[in-house]
Amino acid sequence: MPTINQALVDEFRAKAEAVNAVVREAADLDAALQYVVETCEAKAPCEMLAEEADAEKGPLGPNGVPTRVKRIVAAPCLDDESYAKLSAACEARGFSCIRSGLRGHLAGIDVGFSVADLGVAASGTCMVNTDSEEGRLAGMIAEINVIALRKSEIYPHLPAIAEKLRARMGDGTPTYTTFITGPSRTADIERVAAVGVHGPLELHIILLEA
Amino acid sequence: MHSAPKNYSEYHKQLDEALEDKFLRNTLDTFAVAYRANRETIFKEVDERGLIAQIADAKDDACRHMEELYAQFKEQAEKRGVHVHRAATAEEANAIIARIARENDVKRVVKSKSMTAEEIQLNPYLEKEGLIVDETDLGEWIIQLRHEGPSHMVMPAIHLSRYQVAEDFTRETGVKQDAEDIQRLVKVARVQLRRKFIAADMGVSGCNFAIAENGAVSTVTNEGNARMVTTLPRVHVAIAGLDKLVPTLDVALTALQVLPRNATAQRLTSYVTLMDGAGECKANPDGRKIMHVVFVDNGRSEIARDPLFSQIFRCVRCGACANVCPVFRLVGGHKMGYIYIGAIGLILTYFFHGHDKAKVLCQNCVGCEACKSVCAGGIDLPRLIREIRSRLTAEEGNPLPMSLLSSVMKNRKLFHRLLKYAAFAQKPFTRGTQFQRHLPAMFLGKHSFKALPAIADKSFRDRWPALSPRVENPRYRVALFGGCAQDFVYPEQLEAAVKVLAAHGVAVDYPEAQTCCGLPLEMMGQRPTSKEVARQNVEAFSAGNYDAVITLCASCASHLKHSYPEILQGDPLIFKAQAFADKVTDFSSFVHDVLGLRPEDFNNTGEKTTYHAACHICRGLGVKEAPRALIADAADYVPCNEEEVCCGFGGTYSMKFPEISARLLEKKLDNIRETGASRVVMDCPGCVMQIRGGAEKQGLGVKVSHIAELLAENMKK
Ligand code: SF4
Numbered sequence: 045m046p047t048i049n050q051a052l053v054d055e056f057r058a059k060a061e062a063v064n065a066v067v068r069e070a071a072d073l074d075a076a077l078q079y080v081v082e083t084c085e086a087k088a089p090c091e092m093l094a095e096e097a098d099a100e101k102g103p104l105g106p107n108g109v110p111t112r113v114k115r116i117v118a119a120p121c122l123d124d125e126s127y128a129k130l131s132a133a134c135e136a137r138g139f140s141c142i143r144s145g146l147r148g149h150l151a152g153i154d155v156g157f158s159v160a161d162l163g164v165a166a167s168g169t170c171m172v173n174t175d176s177e178e179g180r181l182a183g184m185i186a187e188i189n190v191i192a193l194r195k196s197e198i199y200p201h202l203p204a205i206a207e208k209l210r211a212r213m214g215d216g217t218p219t220y221t222t223f224i225t226g227p228s229r230t231a232d233i234e235r236v237a238a239v240g241v242h243g244p245l246e247l248h249i250i251l252l253e254a
Numbered sequence: 255m256h257s258a259p260k261n262y263s264e265y266h267k268q269l270d271e272a273l274e275d276k277f278l279r280n281t282l283d284t285f286a287v288a289y290r291a292n293r294e295t296i297f298k299e300v301d302e303r304g305l306i307a308q309i310a311d312a313k314d315d316a317c318r319h320m321e322e323l324y325a326q327f328k329e330q331a332e333k334r335g336v337h338v339h340r341a342a343t344a345e346e347a348n349a350i351i352a353r354i355a356r357e358n359d360v361k362r363v364v365k366s367k368s369m370t371a372e373e374i375q376l377n378p379y380l381e382k383e384g385l386i387v388d389e390t391d392l393g394e395w396i397i398q399l400r401h402e403g404p405s406h407m408v409m410p411a412i413h414l415s416r417y418q419v420a421e422d423f424t425r426e427t428g429v430k431q432d433a434e435d436i437q438r439l440v441k442v443a444r445v446q447l448r449r450k451f452i453a454a455d456m457g458v459s460g461c462n463f464a465i466a467e468n469g470a471v472s473t474v475t476n477e478g479n480a481r482m483v484t485t486l487p488r489v490h491v492a493i494a495g496l497d498k499l500v501p502t503l504d505v506a507l508t509a510l511q512v513l514p515r516n517a518t519a520q521r522l523t524s525y526v527t528l529m530d531g532a533g534e535c536k537a538n539p540d541g542r543k544i545m546h547v548v549f550v551d552n553g554r555s556e557i558a559r560d561p562l563f564s565q566i567f568r569c570v571r572c573g574a575c576a577n578v579c580p581v582f583r584l585v586g587g588h589k590m591g592y593i594y595i596g597a598i599g600l601i602l603t604y605f606f607h608g609h610d611k612a613k614v615l616c617q618n619c620v621g622c623e624a625c626k627s628v629c630a631g632g633i634d635l636p637r638l639i640r641e642i643r644s645r646l647t648a649e650e651g652n653p654l655p656m657s658l659l660s661s662v663m664k665n666r667k668l669f670h671r672l673l674k675y676a677a678f679a680q681k682p683f684t685r686g687t688q689f690q691r692h693l694p695a696m697f698l699g700k701h702s703f704k705a706l707p708a709i710a711d712k713s714f715r716d717r718w719p720a721l722s723p724r725v726e727n728p729r730y731r732v733a734l735f736g737g738c739a740q741d742f743v744y745p746e747q748l749e750a751a752v753k754v755l756a757a758h759g760v761a762v763d764y765p766e767a768q769t770c771c772g773l774p775l776e777m778m779g780q781r782p783t784s785k786e787v788a789r790q791n792v793e794a795f796s797a798g799n800y801d802a803v804i805t806l807c808a809s810c811a812s813h814l815k816h817s818y819p820e821i822l823q824g825d826p827l828i829f830k831a832q833a834f835a836d837k838v839t840d841f842s843s844f845v846h847d848v849l850g851l852r853p854e855d856f857n858n859t860g861e862k863t864t865y866h867a868a869c870h871i872c873r874g875l876g877v878k879e880a881p882r883a884l885i886a887d888a889a890d891y892v893p894c895n896e897e898e899v900c901c902g903f904g905g906t907y908s909m910k911f912p913e914i915s916a917r918l919l920e921k922k923l924d925n926i927r928e929t930g931a932s933r934v935v936m937d938c939p940g941c942v943m944q945i946r947g948g949a950e951k952q953g954l955g956v957k958v959s960h961i962a963e964l965l966a967e968n969m970k971k
Binding site for chain 1: 281284285299300333334335390391392393396409410411412414415416419429436437438439440441442443444445447448449451452467468470476477478479481482484485486502503504507508510511518520521522523524525526527528529530531532533534535536537543
């Protein structure tokens with residue numbers, strides 16, 4: 045049984061919330077998947093930022109572009125068993141659940157789900173293995189990015205993860221690692237803070253007990 | 255797009271324009287204040303000084319091993335399917351990138367932020383090749399639409415208002431955009447740029463760290479555009495200066511604890527990516543990214559070999575040196591660098607863009623050291639700027655007035671005779687006051703913002719024989735270093751100090767052979783003369799076996815203490831210079847820390863007194879507590895807003911850039927006025943000159959004095 049350091053969990057939570065991440069707790073991965081589906085249900089329809097031939101389009105969204113009618117949840121990096129559960133739950137609600145072909149939906153999807161390798165308490169950061177292109181896109185083109193993070197995998201600060209990272213990057217095969225700290229943001233116009241300039245409008249982190 | 259002033263008159267015109275830009279002034283003002291506070295808060299969680307020292311050491315080491323790191327990076331990256339190039343010049347780098355585009359049949363390019371790409375002027379080059387290039391960082395995109403260059407390394411569009419942005423977006427989209435709704439304006443970029451990401455064949459990114467141990471490049475962004483740029487297109491080109499090479503992940507992770515904190519007061523940016531190797535890319539038939547890393551030299555190997563300037567390699571491009579620069583705050587980035595902005599911008603302009611572009615820009619540093627105190631790499635930026643001025647002088651030769659000045663300054667007796675003559679010659683203008691009241695305004699022009707001080711009738715050195723106190727069984731034996739301003743303009747400040755010291759059992763000596771400390775000469779790029787006066791001073795004090803060398807001038811103190819051992823490196827006098835420097839102590843620290851004066855030593859008058867922390871006392875010497883405690887001992891200390899911000903004097907700076915000096919002074923006086931104090935004290939006669947001159951001109955009704963005068967007046971007999 046991996047150990048959980050509650051002080052690190054608390055710090056992680058505080059720092060992630062400080063940068064507008066929504067932080068929730070769940071008993072296990074199944075509960076997190078349930079959260080994904082509920083989040084998708086509750087959100088406003090996804091705006092389609094570009095043309096997508098086969099997609100059914102709804103009324104214009106707040107930014108003057110059409111909205112997507114059939115909601116899309118992407119979870120490219122889930123194991124087969126969990127993916128099957130998520131897929132079934134999505135189907136039950138009329139969403140489509142995908143694990144590949146994200147390039148076909150670059151106009152935007154509703155929810156992208158990933159599981160973090162680890163977290164960094166000092167900044168409320170999730171480190172995500174984004175070697176696969178589909179996994180990378182899920183966290184980029186979704187309006188809401190949901191990341192599950194095991195509480196036992198939270199480290200105090202960046203230097204503390206150097207060895208883990210080194211091991212991951214050391215074997216000569218290409219890797220792509222992403223540290224995520226809050227949603228996409230900018231302050232480029234008059235230094236006014238705004239979220240969602242390119243990537244997700246919202247970041248939700250689900251802290252898993254196991 | 256980018257311009258550098260060729261001469262002073264052109265530059266003064268540009269500065270005037272910037273100073274008239276109300277929006278810019280307000281924005282940068284608000285930013286400066288907010289940044290300072292936010293930075294302080296966010297650094298409380300980490301060991302700021304420790305981390306900065308670690309970065310400095312690691313980057314110095316990387317600089318020394320640049321060639322090995324390059325070879326290692328290349329080997330590791332190639333093993334992972336990446337093509338690694340090295341360009342000696344900007345031209346070569348552009349040609350390599352254009353060739354990559356041609357070979358891969360690229361039509362459209364998307365870019366994420368890269369200062370190195372700005373440096374080599376990549377966009378115009380690629381556009382000439384017929385490519386469509388789109389910036390995807392919001393700020394960069396805005397300035398691209400306006401055909402401007404960035405005015406800040408991290409916030410490239412900070413000089414623009416929402417109205418300007420709304421206009422540009424209206425033009426770009428053909429739809430009227432509402433300027434009042436910034437959130438919506440940001441989403442305009444979301445929609446427009448998503449389409450460009452999708453259509454692009456090649457992505458060009460910058461690189462914050464090139465990690466040799468595994469051939470990884472990294473990007474650091476808040477918007478997430480670099481993730482898109484490096485993921486969607488078939489081809490990825492990362493541009494990295496050779497200075498971005500670091501040996502290990504650990505170095506990058508350490509620097510990442512400082513870079514975002516320093517740049518935008520964030521713990522970490524929203525996204526940091528690490529890419530080692532040509533990873534998966536489904537847009538290519540073989541499912542692999544076509545990935546190139548182009549290292550740019552463009553003068554960097556020359557910098558790496560320079561014993562002094564190699565510290566430039568520590569720069570992580572956080573922009574903090576601009577954020578805290580009082581001159582940047584007034585005139586903005588377009589007037590404070592060619593492509594790179596702020597203190598580091600002045601320096602890099604000299605190395606990357608030619609001495610010609612740097613020669614006027616490099617003069618616009620007031621020397622307040624605010625940048626040095628926040629630099630993520632602990633770079634001694636003010637020193638490097640002074641050094642560049644010296645080099646420019648050496649390269650270009652001295653204009654006649656400078657040659658004259660130099661020969662006068664080398665001869666102390668002549669210099670002092672001239673000053674005494676000036677005391678006599680000014681008589682018609684002073685009418686016995688401390689100001690040169692009656693200089694016709696037309697002679698003053700832009701300099702009329704403050705009353706100019708008069709040279710004292712009798713210099714301190716001439717008063718000394720009659721003044722020199724006898725102290726029986728002294729606790730300490732010290733020598734006083736007067737400095738020109740106090741010796742010849744404000745001798746009463748030195749007299750006050752002598753009174754305080756003698757009353758507390760300190761035997762004081764005033765070595766007659768001392769002369770100007772040489773800082774003004776350094777600021778004017780007169781290195782050979784500044785060395786000469788340094789030698790004279792070291793010799794002048796070497797005879798007496800003093801416990802300390804006391805000075806009341808923070809600028810002299812910081813120069814004597816820190817610069818002498820540097821500029822006399824390799825000189826036969828270096829050991830004496832070091833011993834001398836070790837003894838140099840500012841008046842407040844000596845009185846407070848060494849003599850241990852406390853409230854019981856003073857009659858506290860309760861006079862409301864505020865403080866101006868001279869740049870060279872609070873940053874130059876790191877003295878913060880002693881003067882404030884002493885004021886509170888002798889009077890009612892009321893803190894002043896922006897107490898540690900430069901008053902705009904900067905020695906010769908106020909003569910060279912009076913328009914900027916005047917605005918800095920204006921701010922200082924406003925802040926002093928707001929305290930409601932009837933007196934302001936400081937540890938520097940230069941600041942007294944500036945602030946007293948301004949107070950006099952404005953009729954501020956606040957007494958301006960050196961802290962020694964306050965203490966002498968209120969000392970218990
Ligand atoms: S010189 Fe220092 S403060 Fe300026 S950008 Fe570079 S690291 Fe930041």
